[in-house]
Amino acid sequence: MKFKKAIALCLSAALSVSLLASCGGNTTSSAGSADASSAGSASAAGSQATTVDYPTKDITVIIPKNPGGGTDVSTRGLLQYMKNYIDGANFVPTNKPDGGGVTGMVETANAKADGYTLGAVTVELAMFPHQGKCTVTYEDYAPICAQIAAPAALIVPADAPYNSLQEFVDYCKENPGTVQMGNSGMGAIWHVATVQMEKEFGIEVKHIPYPNGTADIAAALTGGHIDGTLADPSSFVSQVQAGTLKILAIMADERSVMFPDVPTFKELGYDMTIRSWACVVAPKDTPAEILQILRDAAEKTCNDPEYQEYLMNQGIDPVCIIGDDCYQMMEEDHAMFGEVLAELDV
Amino acid sequence: MDAILAAFGNVFLSPLNLGGLIFGVAVGIVIGALPGLSVNMGIALLFPLTFSFQGIGGILMLLGIYCGAIYGGSITAILLKTPGTPASAATTLDGYPMAVKYGQPGRALGLSTFSSTFGGVFSAICLVLFSPMLASVALQFSKPEYFALAVFGISIITSVSSGSVLKGLMGGLVGLIIATIGIDAMSGQMRMTFGTTYLLGGLSFVPVLIGLFAFSQVLTSIEDSYNETYVKHDVKLKRVFPTFADLKKCAITILRSSVIGTVIGAVPGTGGDISSFISYNEAKRWSKEKEKFGDGAPEGICAPEAGNNAVSGGAMIPMLTLGIPGDGATAIMLGALMVQGMQPGPLLFQNQAPQVYTIFLGLMTANLVMGLLGFSVIRLFVKVINVPKKYLMPIIFVMTFVGAFAYNNSITDVFVMVAFGFLGYFLNKMEFSSSAIVIGIILGSLAEQNFRGALMMSDGSMMIFLEHPICAIFLLIALVSLFAPILGPALKKVFKKPVKQ
Structure with missing residues (x-):
């Protein structure tokens, strides 16, 4: 019984401290912006000197x-x-x-x-x-x-029948309108990237939106529900490293530090850069x-x-x-x- | 074996790690209990702290917050009819009547604490034993399956609206319409934004929830207690642990809800809000005393609470085994793990076994600590019931404003909260169910986006919903449960009359 009381006491103390701490945090932040005007004029005055405070x-x-x-x-x-x-x-x-x-x-x-x-x-x-x-x-x-500034990466399942950008494009040409490409919402950046790619290569794919973000695309791609995506590779890293997904190319000016073996669209002869x-x-x-x-x-x-x-x-x-x-x-x-x-x- | 020993060392032998975990659970409970403060916010705020922990201690703290916050939401849901998190909205249905109408707040909190702990521990055990299996189930979910799950959830509306099925359906429709506001991600067009910037991202759900439940409850209470002479309540608890009779009655419900929660948690993109309502619905479906639901049924508390806490273990599954976060909270934890040099995904179990076992053990410990803390503060919390309404209601009133603002730091959210507060008040008067609206909002976009997405995949053919077996089964059950309350009594009449004659 005493033990329980002690726990309750410690806990309530901890709670009130943490509450106070969080409240304190909030007040400083709002005070920070409220005081900003006075501080601003002070620093504007100070800026006439060589260094600002x-x-x-x-x-x-x-x-x-x-x-x-x-x-x-x-x-x-x-x-x-x-x-x-x-x-x-x-x-x-x-x-x-x-x-x-x-x-x-x-x-x-x-x-x-x-x-x-x-x-x-x-x-x-x-x-x-x-x-x-x-x-x-x-x-x-x-x-x-x-x-x-994450570039669009062309990511496909590891067991897909294409191993390079060119093979992917050829495959899309042979099967127009059937390759399902995941994006993060129509009119959002990865959809725009996919449309740009369609224009550049004269291909036609099926756009499948995953509005809640690239993690959902990663799940759909790993589960084999779609054929590929053009998206920021960060959500796909662990699957790529485990060998269930592969990156064919990235839309950047230079090669990625994280995936140095992946060619860029630019070095393959297509000047496309889309970065988030x-x-x-x-x-x-x-x-x-x-x-x-x-x-x-x-x-x-x-x-x-x-x-x-x-x-x-x-x-x-x-x-x-x-x-x-x-x-x-x-x-x-x-x-x-x-x-x-x-x-x-x- | 070495890995398991190392995990024990990490969790129990380092005072800093264990302290961080307990601190996390305590903070989580407070964050969960306060409406407007979300799990994600708590985890994001403490995320920088994880840098200063050596190794995995910071992760244990985040796990603690995650579990604590899911549980914390039930405390205010039961005592004040104000769900601290969306995942506890279903708990208000039976928790508040039991605590206030029947004056058994200790029983309600005891049941919710026990169920939450059980659900959490159960899902942690599932995480240890069935991760690869559940991960492959989760990967089966494509757009048709998500759509079916959402429809299945929406069909619950008929069972939470105990008064009139028609009014429940009308409320659900309002919720579905609210869910369409904002940029339509399937076409990029703006819908019902009326040229405002605020509505571009849709109505914020949490302020709506605070308005519908808390603000409207304050209005009702003010009306009820007008001119009321204060009768001194003095709830004293003889016990905080649920009675054996209660546990026996709820055992199957708790177990079933824990399974539901774990599976729904494992499916990326679905979480505690959905699993608590589905668990509630299943509890009612299989109960022999359906009429008691909505009026303080113990199973009506156990089901959503076991269901939402079981999500914690389930949500870890895609994060750890696939490197894919299922929700905002696990996304931050994924980041925290990676900062510590871990690479969640298929290779994690081979390369970093000690850390994996530490997370398993940490999750289990966090749930047990949560139960321990919960049971030890119940006596403190029930005192809220003893506070006269004339003091309590103004405090809640202020909290609704703070909570609505804190969620997005947006004053427009506060106006939205007040508007929905008045709406909720009048809906209550006319015996509409606020829960039906909430279910519509939670599931509306899931249903719509995946319905349209599935049709994009199939080039417009509806057959896609029948070709996927999981999807077809869900849709069938949804259809049955949608029409059961309407057809059931009618069928009974038809079949019973001849027997009597």
């Missing part, structure tokens, strides 16, 4: 996706390592996934440009504006770095000095072997796309998806 407060980072998804995990990972390279930085990630991610991206764009509100944006930023789903574009942001990226960005008018601090830190983080290993462990190819390069990537993809989606009519 940044950061002096918590930095809120709006993640426009659910906790646990690829965007969330890679963004939290980047922040976790990046804070080691900025003195006194404390990032507070906040998930705002409603509106299919648009709300969070819009909120970042409209936030006070003082460096205390950052956000993640995803490749949908280059797609949604053309589909009438979103009013902000890449022009509303000052990018810091892309933490992920997520970037950490600041609102566009953020002071240059602050952007510089963040970009320098991001660059050091990207070259940190521990961080690279962290990404590789999760099936993500480490990339180092900083600042202006990142802006250029967003700009190019915006133009590319504009053309493709206009033809696609979704």
Whole structure:
């Protein structure tokens, strides 16, 4: 009896402490954004001097996706390592996934440009504006770095009768309209990639959408319900390593660090690059000095072997796309998806 | 053998690992009990902490949160008719009447704690013994099977709406319509978004749930207790462990629900919310006292609670054996495992046996710790019933707002919650069932997406649903259970009359 009481007591103490801790966490984050305006003016005043005093407060980072998804995990990972390279930085990630991610991206764009509100944006930023789903574009942001830029990989079951991109294309030509290709939703990126491939090679496949993401495609492919997919390979790593699935080619400029034996579409003679990226960005008018601090830190983080290993462990190819390069990537993809989606009519 | 010994060492001999696990379970129970705080959120928040654990300790903590949160949802579901997680929505049906109407909160919590623990441990044992088999069953599920499972689930509407079948079906339709809001992933078009950004991703389910159950309950209570002079309740519990008679009565239900939960957990993309309703329905189907369901039947508490906690072991199966996460929570755990240098998938069992056994043992321990913590705090929790309504209701009222906001950090969600709160209040008045709407929302998109996806696979031929055996069987059972409440009494009349004459 005494023992039970002791347990109950300890437990309730632990619960109240953890509750307090979580409440405390929330208040600091909201206080962080509330105080951001005063801190912003302070740092604006400070920026007239040669160095800015940044950061002096918590930095809120709006993640426009659910906790646990690829965007969330890679963004939290980047922040976790990046804070080691900025003195006194404390990032507070906040998930705002409603509106299919648009709300969070819009909120970042409209936030006070003082460096205390950052956000993640995803490749949908280059797609949604053309589909009438979103009013902000890449022009509303000052990018810091892309933490992920996963290329489309052509993945098929290991026992499929084709072993190269060419053989796959030939097979599709012999069997028009019957090869079932999984995608992550019509009008979403991997569907666009598959349509691009159809156009490039003059083939016709059957599009099967799996709207809840690539994990479902992996299950369908492993279970033998579909014939292939063009998707980010990270969800398929364990099946590829176990030899139940194989990757025929990837749509990237350079070979993947994780799958060095897989050829790119480019080296096979087809200039196609479709990547699913997520970037950490600041609102566009953020002071240059602050952007510089963040970009320098991001660059050091990207070259940190521990961080690279962290990404590789999760099936993500480490990339180092900083600042202006990142802006250029967003700009190019915006133009590319504009053309493709206009033809696609979704 | 070495691997098993190493696993024992990892779980029990390291104070940090065991402490992390217990801490995880405790945090999980709190997160689960509070509406608006989701399992995924809890796991994602503590995910960075796993980096600082050497080896597998962090994973044990996440396992603890996962199990604890599924159980925690039942506490508020039973005591306040406010399911802390969608997986506990079914528990309100019988848990709340038993706790409040019949004044037996200790019995209700005791049953739910026992069933949850049993379901969790059962599924952990299944994970150890039948992983490869269950994984191959899970891989059999293609779009037609998912569609059939969803239809099977939807057919439950007729049995949860105890009042009028017609009103239940109407509620279910409202739920199905709500599920169509947002970007239609099968065509890329926007449906019923009315040009707003908020509706692009559809209505958020958790705020709707909080509104339909908690907010409307507050309104009803305010109405009931208006001018009421406070009668001092003093619920004191003689025992927290369920009686032998109760356990004997529920044994088969608990076992059946544990099997259902484990299998549904193993199928990627389906989880505790679906398995708890299906378990509830099966408990009612096989019960001899169907009329007691919805009015404090002990099986009506045991079934959903065993069913949703059994999902925990089931969901580990595709994650560990295939490297494919079945839901958001296991997706984060997959990431955490990979950060620790493990590569879940077909090779895991060969290459990293000690870690696999540690996870097995950890899951089992987490469920047992959950039961232990649960039983030891029941006495504390039932005191909630003793709090006068004039103090309790304002607190819940505030919690509904906090919970609705916390889920997505969105103020629009709060408005949605309030709107559904008033809707739920009037629906209750008119004896519609909120659960029917909830089932419609949970299963609507699963049914629709997979129906259309299956037809894409078959080029529009309906035969695909009959050619897949699992699918055909599910559809047949669904058809029978949908019409049984309507045809059953009619048939009885036809067949019984001649006998009497």
